[in-house]
């Protein structure tokens with residue numbers, strides 16, 4: 151198995167800076183996602199890792215090997231595309247066998263590897279079907295089996311689930327994670343879907359405008375975002391802007407003062423406090439940190455999410471269970487919050 155090391159990778163296309171000095175290390179056997187909005191450079195980075203595209207500066211190593219120096223046919227890479235890219239005129243088995251046949255492996259070995267691959271992705275018995283006779287999820291399973299058949303050093307996936315419906319996407323991302331863990335392959339996965347990234351990754355690299363804003367475990371980027379961009383791109387959040395007044399108090403831009411009850415940082419600093427809706431609770435008896443009027447509510451199945459307007463005009467989103475009519479005055483307290491000094495623009 152192989153770790154992937156990306157150092158100082160930059161890339162421009164004409165006037166567009168697609169990547170700016172990107173560093174990322176994916177330890178052997180781990181799955182890293184490149185998470186970001188359309189145009190942030192994640193596909194370009196994946197294509198550079200694959201060697202389909204060359205970097206203007208910096209480079210990519212698999213273990214000790216600089217991939218730019220390895221001829222394309224010698225690179226041990228499995229690639230899964232959004233569009234599956236299966237051969238429509240070949241059967242499922244022939245698709246999976248394609249690369250193995252090119253390697254001139256004995257017929258029996260090819261048959262064994264194809265059977266093992268189809269079993270791994272749960273498609274035993276479908277070997278004679280053609281891709282057109284399979285569902286989107288099944289086609290992506292074939293593509294995955296084909297990518298893994300050659301036992302590559304790394305598995306690269308570019309939004310592999312985008313063409314599937316919501317329920318199947320959830321099922322397939324769990325399958326991909328299971329297979330990645332069973333094979334122990336080092337993987338890089340591109341997505342713009344934060345839930346997908348949080349569920350399947352060992353590491354999430356949140357990208358914005360050609361740069362990685364934060365690299366960390368799913369818990370790191372969700373619970374300890376370092377920038378306002380990461381806080382708002384990964385999950386739902388309220389960002390309250392203010393100046394640290396003293397001890398644990400924040401003077402909000404709208405004029406209110408909120409006591410957070412623990413040190414926020416150096417007095418006088420301008421910061422954001424990031425509050426997740428699920429980290430706020432309604433205070434019935436006791437001291438509330440915020441008092442506001444409910445301006446809207448939405449029912450989301452397991453919870454309701456409402457927005458309270460604070461006296462200074464800030465809007466604060468919070469979760470609760472029982473219905474709350476618009477106009478109700480609520481007291482709220484934050485069980486958890488993050489102080490962010492780094493304003494890189496809100497997603």
Ligand SMILES: Nc1ncnc2c1ncn2[C@@H]1O[C@H](COP(=O)(O)OP(=O)(O)OP(=O)(O)O)[C@@H](O)[C@H]1O
Nearest residue numbers: 163166167168186187188189190191192193194195
């Ligand atoms: N071959 C190319 N020629 C010119 N510009 C390109 C090329 N490839 C990418 N770009 C530009 O580089 C930037 C990054 O593109 P990239 O496809 O890597 O983003 P992305 O995050 O993968 O977006 P998406 O999710 O929409 O694919 C974009 O502004 C894009 O228009």
